[in-house]
Amino acid sequence: MRCNMRIPSGCAISGLMSESGGRIDGSVVIKSIALMHDRSNGLGGGFAAYGIYPRRSDQYAFHMIFDDAPSKERFEEYLKEHFIIDKDEIIPTRPGGDITNPPLLWRYFLDIEEKKMEFVSDREYVVEKVMEINSKIDGAFVSSSGKNMGAFKGVGYPEDIGNFFKLDEYKGYIWTSHGRFPTNTPGWWGGAHPFSLLDWSIVHNGEISSYGINKRYLEMFGYNLALRTDTEVVAYLFDLLVRRHKLPLELAVKALSAPFWKNIDRMDPQTREVMEAIRMVYGGGLLNGPFSIILGHNRGMVGLNDRIKLRPMTCARKDDMLYMASEESAIREIQPDLDRVWSPKAGEAVIGNLNGEVE
Amino acid sequence: MAVELSPVSQIPAEFRVKVDHDRCRRCKRCVLNCSFSAIEFKDKVTPDHRKCVACHRCATFCPESAITIEENPMAYKDNANWTARIRQNTLKQAETGGIILTGMGNPKPYPIIWDHLVIDACQVTNPSIDPLREPMELRTYLGSKPNYLEFENDENGKIKLKTQLAPQIKLDIPVIFAAMSYGAVSHNVHKSLAIAANKMGTLMNTGEGGLHEDLYPYSGRIIVQVASGRFGVHNQYLANSAAVEIKIGQGAKPGIGGHLPGEKVGQEISKTRMIPVGTDALSPAPHHDIYSIEDLSQLIYAIKEATDYKKPVSVKIAAVHNVAAIASGIVRAGADIVTIDGFRGGTGATPAIIRDNVGIPIELALAAVDQRLRDEGIRNQASLICAGSIREAADVAKAIALGADACVIGTAALVSLGCRVCQKCYTGNCAWGIATQRPELTRRLNPDVGSQRLCNLLTAWGHELQEVLGSLGVNSIESLRGSRERLRGVGLDKETLDILGVKPAGVGM
Numbered sequence: 001m002r003c004n005m006r007i008p009s010g011c012a013i014s015g016l017m018s019e020s021g022g023r024i025d026g027s028v029v030i031k032s033i034a035l036m037h038d039r040s041n042g043l044g045g046g047f048a049a050y051g052i053y054p055r056r057s058d059q060y061a062f063h064m065i066f067d068d069a070p071s072k073e074r075f076e077e078y079l080k081e082h083f084i085i086d087k088d089e090i091i092p093t094r095p096g097g098d099i100t101n102p103p104l105l106w107r108y109f110l111d112i113e114e115k116k117m118e119f120v121s122d123r124e125y126v127v128e129k130v131m132e133i134n135s136k137i138d139g140a141f142v143s144s145s146g147k148n149m150g151a152f153k154g155v156g157y158p159e160d161i162g163n164f165f166k167l168d169e170y171k172g173y174i175w176t177s178h179g180r181f182p183t184n185t186p187g188w189w190g191g192a193h194p195f196s197l198l199d200w201s202i203v204h205n206g207e208i209s210s211y212g213i214n215k216r217y218l219e220m221f222g223y224n225l226a227l228r229t230d231t232e233v234v235a236y237l238f239d240l241l242v243r244r245h246k247l248p249l250e251l252a253v254k255a256l257s258a259p260f261w262k263n264i265d266r267m268d269p270q271t272r273e274v275m276e277a278i279r280m281v282y283g284g285g286l287l288n289g290p291f292s293i294i295l296g297h298n299r300g301m302v303g304l305n306d307r308i309k310l311r312p313m314t315c316a317r318k319d320d321m322l323y324m325a326s327e328e329s330a331i332r333e334i335q336p337d338l339d340r341v342w343s344p345k346a347g348e349a350v351i352g353n354l355n356g357e358v359e
Numbered sequence: 360m361a362v363e364l365s366p367v368s369q370i371p372a373e374f375r376v377k378v379d380h381d382r383c384r385r386c387k388r389c390v391l392n393c394s395f396s397a398i399e400f401k402d403k404v405t406p407d408h409r410k411c412v413a414c415h416r417c418a419t420f421c422p423e424s425a426i427t428i429e430e431n432p433m434a435y436k437d438n439a440n441w442t443a444r445i446r447q448n449t450l451k452q453a454e455t456g457g458i459i460l461t462g463m464g465n466p467k468p469y470p471i472i473w474d475h476l477v478i479d480a481c482q483v484t485n486p487s488i489d490p491l492r493e494p495m496e497l498r499t500y501l502g503s504k505p506n507y508l509e510f511e512n513d514e515n516g517k518i519k520l521k522t523q524l525a526p527q528i529k530l531d532i533p534v535i536f537a538a539m540s541y542g543a544v545s546h547n548v549h550k551s552l553a554i555a556a557n558k559m560g561t562l563m564n565t566g567e568g569g570l571h572e573d574l575y576p577y578s579g580r581i582i583v584q585v586a587s588g589r590f591g592v593h594n595q596y597l598a599n600s601a602a603v604e605i606k607i608g609q610g611a612k613p614g615i616g617g618h619l620p621g622e623k624v625g626q627e628i629s630k631t632r633m634i635p636v637g638t639d640a641l642s643p644a645p646h647h648d649i650y651s652i653e654d655l656s657q658l659i660y661a662i663k664e665a666t667d668y669k670k671p672v673s674v675k676i677a678a679v680h681n682v683a684a685i686a687s688g689i690v691r692a693g694a695d696i697v698t699i700d701g702f703r704g705g706t707g708a709t710p711a712i713i714r715d716n717v718g719i720p721i722e723l724a725l726a727a728v729d730q731r732l733r734d735e736g737i738r739n740q741a742s743l744i745c746a747g748s749i750r751e752a753a754d755v756a757k758a759i760a761l762g763a764d765a766c767v768i769g770t771a772a773l774v775s776l777g778c779r780v781c782q783k784c785y786t787g788n789c790a791w792g793i794a795t796q797r798p799e800l801t802r803r804l805n806p807d808v809g810s811q812r813l814c815n816l817l818t819a820w821g822h823e824l825q826e827v828l829g830s831l832g833v834n835s836i837e838s839l840r841g842s843r844e845r846l847r848g849v850g851l852d853k854e855t856l857d858i859l860g861v862k863p864a865g866v867g868m
C-alpha cells in the first residue's frame with residue numbers, strides 16, 4: 001500500500017521555566033522533546049538544567065566529556081594547576097538503553113583561589129580556562145561550566161539521552177532540551193546541544209548563515225571557536241554582549257536579531273538612536289539565517305527567532321510557568337491546559353525572568 | 360650634439376580604422392567626433408591609423424555603422440618575450456627619451472584574484488532568501504565605532520544611549536565614487552558624480568583638485584581630499600564636505616605624486632585649485648609636513664579641529680607589501696576611515712613603469728589589513744574602504760566578504776559615462792569629454808544624462824548585491840562583511856589562500 005510519507009527534518013527545541021523558582025524533575029522536559037522525535041535523526045540530543053546542584057550552588061560545576069582515560073588525566077593535571085577541586089565524580093548514567101559507546105563523562109565542583117583573581121573576575125577566569133581546555137587539551141571537552149546548572153548531551157535521540165543521564169532524578173527551575181538533525185557538522189558528543197559557557201546555554205533550531213563573520217567578530221575579543229558548529233557563536237555572543245559589555249538582555253537580543261532599518265527609521269528619536277547605534281557597533285554579532293533559539297541562564301530563559309522567522313517557535317504560559325518549543329504540541333503534551341499560547345513575531349524575544357529565589 | 364631623428368616615426372600603428380565606403384554617406388560625423396585627429400576627410404573619410412587610440416567615439420556615432428576598429432594584425436612578429444608592448448615602448452623611448460606616460464589602470468595579465476574566488480550559497484538547511492519578497496539591507500555607516508556601547512535610563516525609565524558616537528556617514532549602498540580631481544576629469548564629470556552620489560545616498564570624492572562652487576549644494580555627499588599639493592584647501596572647502604580624506608598614496612602610482620600640466624589649468628581650474636592660470640599643478644609624492652606616523656596624526660587632528668570633530672577623517676594609501684602594519688598605524692593615529700587602493704586602480708596620468716610594476720593586488724592587501732586590525736582588536740575603530748579596479752558587483756561582494764565596509768569605483772564609473780579605457784587620459788583629448796578640459800569635448804557629457812547613467816549602474820549593482828545576499832541566506836550587508844567563510848578559492852595556491860583567510864573550494868565548514 002502506498003502512503004504519503006512525511007520527510008522529517010529540522011531539529012527540535014523545548015524549554016520550560018518556573019518563574020517563581022519552583023523545581024521540576026527532568027521527566028517533564030523529556031516528555032515534551034520526545035513528542036518531536038521525528039524532528040531529530042538520532043545524531044544528537046541534550047538538555048540544560050538550572051538549579052540542580054543547590055548544595056554546591058557557589059561552585060563552578062564542570063561537566064566534562066573525555067575521549068579516553070589519558071585525556072582525563074591530562075585534563076586533571078591542568079585542572080589542579082588552575083582550580084581547587086572540591087569534589088569530582090562520574091556523571092551517573094543508566095546503561096542498557098539505546099545509547100552506545102558513550103565517552104567518559106565526569107563532573108567537577110570547583111573553587112578558585114583568591115590570588116588567581118587578582119586581575120580578572122572569577123567568571124572571566126573561567127571563560128579563559130574553558131577556551132584553553134577546549135582548544136588545547138586533546139580529547140577533553142567542557143560541556144558546561146556554570147554554577148548550579150549543567151548540560152547533559154550526547155549522540156542519540158533526546159529522550160534516550162535524557163533517560164541515559166537519569167534526568168528524572170534531577171530537579172531544576174529551568175529545563176531546555178534539544179533534538180538534533182545535523183547536516184553540516186558531524187555527530188559527536190561535544191557537538192550536541194546545548195552549547196554552554198558559564199551559565200549561558202543555547203539550544204538552537206536552525207543554522208547561522210552569518211557564522212563566518214560572527215566567528216571572526218568573537219575572535220577579536222579573545223573567544224576561541226573550536227567546536228565545529230555554528231551554535232557555539234550564539235552562546236559566546238551572549239557572554240560578550242551581556243556579561244562583558246554589560247548590555248541589558250533586552251538590547252543584546254536586539255543586537256543579535258536586529259530590527260530592519262525601515263522599522264528603525266520609524267521609531268521615536270530616542271529609541272532610534274539606541275537601535276542605530278546597536279546596529280552600527282554590533283553588526284558583526286548580528287545573527288543572520290534561519291534560527292529559533294532558547295537561551296538559558298541562572299536568572300531566566302529567553303526565546304528568540306530570526307528576523308524573518310524562518311524557523312518555528314511557539315510560547316505559552318500557565319501560572320508561573322513559561323514554555324517555549326518548536327511545536328505547540330510539545331507544550332500541550334506536558335501542559336494541555338494553558339492560560340495563553342502565542343507565536344512570537346520574527347526577531348521579537350520572549351524573556352522569562354526569575355522573580356525570587358530558587359526553592 | 361643632438362642628433363636629428365628621421366621625421367618618420369618607426370612606431371607602427373596599434374589599431375586599424377576600417378571605413379566601409381559603400382555604407383558611408385559622408386556625413387563627416389566621425390571626423391568631428393575624433394578628438395585625436397585620427398580621421399580626416401579628403402574626398403572621402405580617410406583614417407590616420409597611427410593616431411587611433413581605440414576610443415570608439417567615431418564608430419559609436421557613425422549613423423551607418425560604417426566604421427570598425429581592429430588591432431593592427433601585422434604589427435609585430437610573434438614573440439612571447441619581446442612582446443608587442445615592449446617593442447613598442449622601446450621604439451617610443453628611442454624616439455622621445457622620456458618616461459612613458461599612460462592613463463587608466465594596469466593592463467598586465469597578473470592573476471585577478473577576484474576571479475579565483477567564488478561565493479557560497481544556501482541549500483535546504485539554511486534557506487536562501489528571495490530579495491523580491493523580503494527586505495535586503497545594504498545600508499552601511501562609515502566612521503569609527505567603539506568596541507561596545509553604554510546605555511542609561513532617562514527620567515521616565517526609558518533606555519537611552521550614553522556613549523557618544525564618532526561622526527558617521529550613512530551609505531544606502533556600499534559603493535562610492537573614487538577620487539578624481541577636477542582637472543584630471545571635466546567639470547561635467549564632477550557634476551554627474553555629485554548628482555548621482557546625492558540621489559543614490561552615497562559619496563563622490565573631489566580628488567586633489569579642490570571643489571568647484573557649483574558642487575556646494577551636494578556637500579553632504581562629498582568627500583574632499585587634502586593631498587600633498589593642498590590645492591583648493593580652505594575652510595569653506597572643508598566645511599562643504601561629508602568627510603575629509605588625506606591622500607597619501609594611490610594604487611596606480613604608489614610613491615608617485617601628481618602633475619596637472621599647465622595647459623589644462625584654465626580659468627575655472629585655476630580658481631578652484633587656487634593656482635595661477637597656466638601653471639603646472641605639482642602635487643609631490645610626500646606631504647612635506649608628513650614624514651612619520653606622528654606627523655600624519657597631527658594632520659588628522661588638525662583637520663578634525665578645523666571641522667569641529669563633526670566629520671570622519673579618512674586616510675588613503677596605496678596597497679604595498681607592508682600595508683597591514685601601515686594601516687594599523689593609521690588607525691592608531693586617529694583616522695576614522697582607511698582607504699586602500701590596489702595596483703589595478705585607474706589614474707589620469709602616470710609613468711607606465713610605476714602603474715604596471717609597483718604595488719600589490721588589492722585583494723591581498725585588503726585581507727591582510729582586515730585581519731591585522733582584528734588581531735589587534737581595533738577593527739571597529741575605523742571603516743575600511745577597498746579600491747583599485749572594482750569592476751562589477753561581484754567584486755564588491757567579494758571585497759566585502761574579505762572585510763571591506765565599502766568599495767570605491769573610479770574606472771567603472773567612467774566606463775558607465777562612456778570611457779572606453781583607451782588609456783589616453785594624459786593627453787587631455789578624451790573623446791568622451793571625460794578626461795579633458797577642452798570645452799568642445801567636455802560638452803559631450805551632459806551631467807543630467809551622466810548622473811542618470813551612474814545611478815542606473817549603482818541601482819543595478821544594488822540589486823545584484825541583494826541577490827548575492829539572498830543566495831547566502833542573509834538579509835543584511837553586515838552579515839557578509841568579513842564573512843570569509845562564505846568565500847572559497849579556485850586555483851589559488853596555499854599561501855594566497857592563507858593570506859586571504861579563505862578555504863579552497865570543496866572544503867566544508
Ligand code: SF4
Pocket residue numbers: 378382383384385386387388389390404417420421422423424425426
Ligand atoms: S560617421 Fe560614418 S557615415 Fe559619417 S562620414 Fe564617418 S564613416 Fe561616413
Ligand code: SF4
Pocket residue numbers: 414462463773777778779780781782783784785788789790791792793794
Ligand atoms: S577617460 Fe577618456 S581618454 Fe581616458 S581612457 Fe577613458 S575614454 Fe580614454
